[in-house]
Amino acid sequence: MNKRKKQRIAFAIFRLLSLVVVGILLWILGFIIYRGAGTISWEFLTSAPTDGMTGGGILPAIVGTLCLVAGSVLFAFPVGLMSGIYMNEYAGNGFVVKFIRVMTNNLGGIPSIVFGLFGMALFVNTFGFGDSIIAGSFTLGLLILPLIIRTTEEALKAIPQSFRSGSLALGASRFQTIVRVTLPMAFPNIVTGLILSIGRVSGETAPILFTVAAYFLPRLPHSIFDQVMALPYHLYVVATSGTDIEASRPIAYGTALTLIVIVLLMNLLAGLLRRYFGGKVKTD
Amino acid sequence: MIETKHIDFYYGAFHALKDVSIRIEPHTVTAFIGPSGCGKSTFLRLFNRMNDLIDGVRLTGECIVDGVNIYNKSVQVDDLRKKVGMVFQKPNPFPKSIFENVAYGLRVNDVQNKAFITQRVEESLKSAALWEEVKDKLKKSAFELSGGQQQRLCIARALAVSPSILLMDEPASALDPISTSKIEELIHVLKQEYTIVIVTHNMQQAARVSDRTGFFMLGELVEYSDTKKMFLNPEKVETQNYITGRFG
Numbered sequence: 001m002n003k004r005k006k007q008r009i010a011f012a013i014f015r016l017l018s019l020v021v022v023g024i025l026l027w028i029l030g031f032i033i034y035r036g037a038g039t040i041s042w043e044f045l046t047s048a049p050t051d052g053m054t055g056g057g058i059l060p061a062i063v064g065t066l067c068l069v070a071g072s073v074l075f076a077f078p079v080g081l082m083s084g085i086y087m088n089e090y091a092g093n094g095f096v097v098k099f100i101r102v103m104t105n106n107l108g109g110i111p112s113i114v115f116g117l118f119g120m121a122l123f124v125n126t127f128g129f130g131d132s133i134i135a136g137s138f139t140l141g142l143l144i145l146p147l148i149i150r151t152t153e154e155a156l157k158a159i160p161q162s163f164r165s166g167s168l169a170l171g172a173s174r175f176q177t178i179v180r181v182t183l184p185m186a187f188p189n190i191v192t193g194l195i196l197s198i199g200r201v202s203g204e205t206a207p208i209l210f211t212v213a214a215y216f217l218p219r220l221p222h223s224i225f226d227q228v229m230a231l232p233y234h235l236y237v238v239a240t241s242g243t244d245i246e247a248s249r250p251i252a253y254g255t256a257l258t259l260i261v262i263v264l265l266m267n268l269l270a271g272l273l274r275r276y277f278g279g280k281v282k283t284d
Numbered sequence: 285m286i287e288t289k290h291i292d293f294y295y296g297a298f299h300a301l302k303d304v305s306i307r308i309e310p311h312t313v314t315a316f317i318g319p320s321g322c323g324k325s326t327f328l329r330l331f332n333r334m335n336d337l338i339d340g341v342r343l344t345g346e347c348i349v350d351g352v353n354i355y356n357k358s359v360q361v362d363d364l365r366k367k368v369g370m371v372f373q374k375p376n377p378f379p380k381s382i383f384e385n386v387a388y389g390l391r392v393n394d395v396q397n398k399a400f401i402t403q404r405v406e407e408s409l410k411s412a413a414l415w416e417e418v419k420d421k422l423k424k425s426a427f428e429l430s431g432g433q434q435q436r437l438c439i440a441r442a443l444a445v446s447p448s449i450l451l452m453d454e455p456a457s458a459l460d461p462i463s464t465s466k467i468e469e470l471i472h473v474l475k476q477e478y479t480i481v482i483v484t485h486n487m488q489q490a491a492r493v494s495d496r497t498g499f500f501m502l503g504e505l506v507e508y509s510d511t512k513k514m515f516l517n518p519e520k521v522e523t524q525n526y527i528t529g530r531f532g
């Protein structure tokens with residue numbers, strides 16, 4: 001076989017496989033939309049579940065998930081950002097940093113249910129937060145911390161040294177160099193990490209199971225020490241262990257669709273943020 | 285004035301500079317020439333302590349700028365770098381506007397007076413012979429400039445903090461002939477106010493712009509004398525070979 005033919009065949013296979021993957025994704029999405037769209041209504045999005053979760057809406061779960069996303073990002077983003085900066089810009093390449101890096105990567109590989117268990121032991125019990133938004137947010141925050149540290153580090157590493165030298169040579173401190181040059185340049189890629197973590201947080205069930213998620217709580221939270229319902233767990237409940245599974249099936253699909261749309265909207269928002277900062281880096 | 289006494293410099297175990305002693309007078313242009321890897325950049329980076337950023341380096345000897353050994357504990361490295369500016373081989377403007385690039389050094393040195401900053405930016409761009417080309421687009425990104433303009437912007441950026449010494453590491457090697465001659469003209473003018481030390485691979489350039497020339501080889505300063513004498517009548521046979529192209 002000559003090399004052109006080989007290439008043609010290889011690319012044909014690649015194309016076929018990517019089409020299959022895209023097809024499957026579209027199928028899932030289409031299926032969820034097809035089954036869920038009928039359930040979605042203003043009513044569904046703005047009211048609490050009723051009739052043993054076979055009727056009503058999912059507002060408490062939407063609010064709960066938004067709270068958890070906000071809470072975990074609020075905690076993990078600054079911490080992860082600062083650790084990433086420290087590790088890439090200050091710490092050099094000594095034993096301690098290498099150790100931290102290995103540990104961070106390992107942390108990223110731990111199953112999320114283990115985080116749930118740990119979160120329960122530490123935040124719910126030891127700190128005495130009880131099942132609460134704050135306990136759930138910290139637990140989810142720990143879960144995404146490795147990802148944020150990692151993307152921050154990678155984003156900073158991708159900035160050519162010449163920009164740092166240029167800044168330092170003008171008498172800027174290393175901190176000024178980071179704040180004014182390196183970080184703004186790295187920010188678009190850091191936001192990408194943030195997007196991924198938001199998707200992760202909105203979809204995780206295991207870490208919130210023992211730390212925050214309520215089976216049925218048809219009111220909105222008043223403080224960060226309240227329990228909340230959350231979309232992924234609600235989906236699990238109505239699909240497997242509600243009072244009448246058949247009757248709540250449409251609600252399950254409606255919930256799934258809402259979850260997907262929320263994640264997409266957040267990605268869109270983060271994308272705009274990325275564009276905004278990216279644009280700013282270029283012209284300002 | 286810059287003076288080094290018996291400088292030895294190591295990258296880890298590698299002995300990159302060997303017993304280099306030199307004196308550089310104010311308001312002169314000094315060129316360093318020599319084959320690739322002989323230590324010219326390393327030597328230049330000593331004067332604003334940019335070598336400090338590299339792990340595992342070691343230095344012995346003295347490096348004195350305006351009467352102070354800049355490697356003394358009492359010397360603040362950011363103060364030193366304000367006094368000793370640097371222009372790099374590849375233009376490296378920040379991803380900011382033209383104005384902000386030039387203002388950067390002032391801002392990081394806590395200058396807040398807006399009128400003063402505006403004035404300094406204009407003066408610096410004029411000194412770098414760039415003002416006429418950019419005065420109507422100061423808010424535009426520096427990346428929209430040509431390579432030669434970017435390099436002059438970097439010169440303006442360095443001048444804005446009012447250094448007394450300007451280090452240039454092959455500032456024209458990435459530029460076309462016209463941009464190169466602009467930079468060379470600029471060096472002629474800037475020498476009235478600044479002490480300039482330039483590394484170059486281009487022997488004609490060294491001959492054109494510099495008052496004194498130092499020839500490095502394998503980490504040693506082989507010969508250091510008036511540029512005219514160096515090119516017409518070098519003392520050492522290695523220098524002779526290098527400038528006539530029989531080596532390197």
Ligand SMILES: Nc1ncnc2c1ncn2[C@@H]1O[C@H](COP(=O)(O)OP(=O)(O)OP(=O)(O)O)[C@@H](O)[C@H]1O
Pocket residue numbers: 295298300318319320321322323324325326327338
């Ligand atoms: N960061 C570094 N780590 C280890 N060795 C280095 C480093 N930088 C330079 N060297 C070595 O030190 C020697 C001098 O390097 P330097 O960059 O000063 O040479 P140069 O004369 O500027 O060369 P060129 O003309 O190619 O720019 C070279 O042999 C180089 O390999």
Ligand SMILES: [Mg+2]
Pocket residue numbers: 324325326453483
């Ligand atoms: Mg060099």
